[in-house]
Amino acid sequence: MSIHVPVALRRAVLSLTLTEDGAVGDLQTRTDGVVHTGVDGDEMLVRWPELFLAVAHDGPGELTAAETCRRVGRWLRLRIALHDLMSLPGTPLEARARVLAKVRLRALPPDHPVHPGPSWPRRAVLGGALDVGLALRGVDDDGRPEHEAVGVLPAGVLIAAGIDVSEASMRAERHLSDMAVLASERVRRDTTSVLRPLGDADVLTLLASAELRAALVEGHGMRTAAVPVRNRGWLDLGRIDPAFAISAAEITEPDERGFIRPVLITKDEVALIRSGGDPVAQSLSDPSPEELGHPPRRRLA
Incomplete structure (x- = not known):
């Protein structure tokens, strides 16, 4: 029985095999x-229906040729990376443990250009600003090797590799919880500190943790924040230029972008301020928390 494969998908695969070096170019x-074909001669087949998941899209309009090629390339590189990782010497149990040890959580806005599509999120944070899905340490967001990176990992790739997604998610949640506890201690020591990554969890991902959100709003109920880039966030916009979040997001590379507008954070939610709202009025309505220590005194001449 033949399968109808969309022309855009065939073109993406052909483009990748003609322009890529390494394993993808040899497909x-x-x-x-x-x-x-692996280094030991064994073959791994990625069927066309599996690649349909790579280009699944629920947004307005259709994916462009560049977006289709990017998603297909990411999927294939991840499949090859997992296949090679599972093929290393050792028992099947050891191979599975190697993969599970590298799985992490990652949080992204639903409209972020790196977001792999509707099948990726494992959960969502209340407020609609963050989807939370799986990621793989050791690859970038296109599935290329990068030792310190944590790239998005569609759940379908793990399923195709024979990995239990529920177990992977559970272990990744525990890892994020551990990172968030440490980040919460840092926040409690300095309530005005800049939000920074911890370990391999970026700021967006840390905000997906209830532990960190509880620490951020402790004694306040709600905080405003500007997180225009994935790796930095600034609390209490009454202390900075209220338009900073919007301007900084606009000049940031799309893949490294965080939230395009300021967000409101509660213990349970992360929500973008409404489009068309007044960021100045919104941020100034949130009182700054009491400063730690004493303000400097002017010296008399």
């Missing part, structure tokens, strides 16, 4: 899918 296309 062979067949009527039933795409084949990768």
